Amino acid sequence: DAGVIQSPRHEVTEMGQEVTLRCKPISGHNSLFWYRQTMMRGLELLIYFNNNVPIDDSGMPEDRFSAKMPNASFSTLKIQPSEPRDSAVYFCASSLSRVAKNIQYFGAGTRLSVL
Amino acid sequence: QKEVEQDPGPLSVPEGAIVSLNCTYSNSAFQYFMWYRQYSRKGPELLMYTYSSGNKEDGRFTAQVDKSSKYISLFIRDSQPSDSATYLCAMSPSNTGKLIFGQGTTLQVKP
Numbered sequence: 001d002a003g004v005i006q007s008p009r010h011e012v013t014e015m016g017q018e019v020t021l022r023c024k025p026i027s028g029h030n031s032l033f034w035y036r037q038t039m040m041r042g043l044e045l046l047i048y049f050n051n052n053v054p055i056d057d058s059g060m061p062e063d064r065f066s067a068k069m070p071n072a073s074f075s076t077l078k079i080q081p082s083e084p085r086d087s088a089v090y091f092c093a094s095s096l097s098r099v100a101k102n103i104q105y106f107g108a109g110t111r112l113s114v115l
Numbered sequence: 116q117k118e119v120e121q122d123p124g125p126l127s128v129p130e131g132a133i134v135s136l137n138c139t140y141s142n143s144a145f146q147y148f149m150w151y152r153q154y155s156r157k158g159p160e161l162l163m164y165t166y167s168s169g170n171k172e173d174g175r176f177t178a179q180v181d182k183s184s185k186y187i188s189l190f191i192r193d194s195q196p197s198d199s200a201t202y203l204c205a206m207s208p209s210n211t212g213k214l215i216f217g218q219g220t221t222l223q224v225k226p
Contacts, residue, residue: 104161109158
């Protein structure tokens, strides 16, 4: 099994640019989570999907952030426009909700630097 | 006050030592408790998963939950240099997947 796949692994962009992060969950998993990790705030849940439907986006910091899951094997997290304070590591995780949503498998993350 | 408190360390121990990692929490509704291990520049990986109170053992790892004290622990026996990582506790009041993470404790096991 390939695990959760995230791309790109690293992204460096300038303030004001649009950033798109991508995630492919584990095949067969039907819950998908987006997290952000910073030294100051630790690991925070931004949004999660169940069966491709957004269930809870209360962790999304601002309207500049949006997430989509057009099908069971692909999700995107978009930041438009990006700001230096968005610099962080963004993780995607997936789980099999019919077994245990809390048992989540994480990707390797995307390290975002906004200059 | 954060819902989940975890001493960030770093914690440095010699190889073979018993390691104790801890988290406290304030929300009495938490029912599901997890420990994740995160190596440098990697994603977190699930180590232990516990529902409600009690102990759970898996090899060299033991997870304990004391709901009366709102305190959870992870013990690592016979620690190895390969255990050097950041350990994150996580909790949830239900099986919704909405996890609250501690800040993580960085552990270094010296050969």
